[in-house]
Amino acid sequence: MENNNMKYINDEKITNLVIAMMCYIKDEWERCYWNIHQKQEDSPFVSGAYLSYKNDYVTIKRYDYGADEETPNLIVPGMQVVWYKHFKRGVDVYINKDIEPTLEFFTDILDKILKSIQKDKTMDTFY
Numbered sequence: 001m002e003n004n005n006m007k008y009i010n011d012e013k014i015t016n017l018v019i020a021m022m023c024y025i026k027d028e029w030e031r032c033y034w035n036i037h038q039k040q041e042d043s044p045f046v047s048g049a050y051l052s053y054k055n056d057y058v059t060i061k062r063y064d065y066g067a068d069e070e071t072p073n074l075i076v077p078g079m080q081v082v083w084y085k086h087f088k089r090g091v092d093v094y095i096n097k098d099i100e101p102t103l104e105f106f107t108d109i110l111d112k113i114l115k116s117i118q119k120d121k122t123m124d125t126f127y
Helices: 012-037 103-118
Strands: 006-008 052-054 074-076 079-082 092-096
Touching: 012 092, 012 103, 074 103
Parallel strands: none
Antiparallel strands: 006 092, 074 079, 079 092
């Protein structure tokens, strides 16, 4: 991934933590989407999904088969996550070079993502 402000985190434990976070975020995204639209929709985390999602804190982009494989799929301030076809496959975690990958850093991001999804009253998606 070409971003001079980000560093790759080559740590299996951190990658597994981020995957666990994304599992929870996916479930919460689907719950909130259902509550607003009263229909089930494949979340951007699912391979083959045709939509992406963005709010004031997080962007979740579906895997795009035509895009560069290093295109971030989950973007928040200070962190980007790339996956291959499915959010639990081929996961690469990048964080801002000035940030240490602490448990507090990741729990803060999880909390902010969940709150930003929960307060979203439209759950608008895009292609």
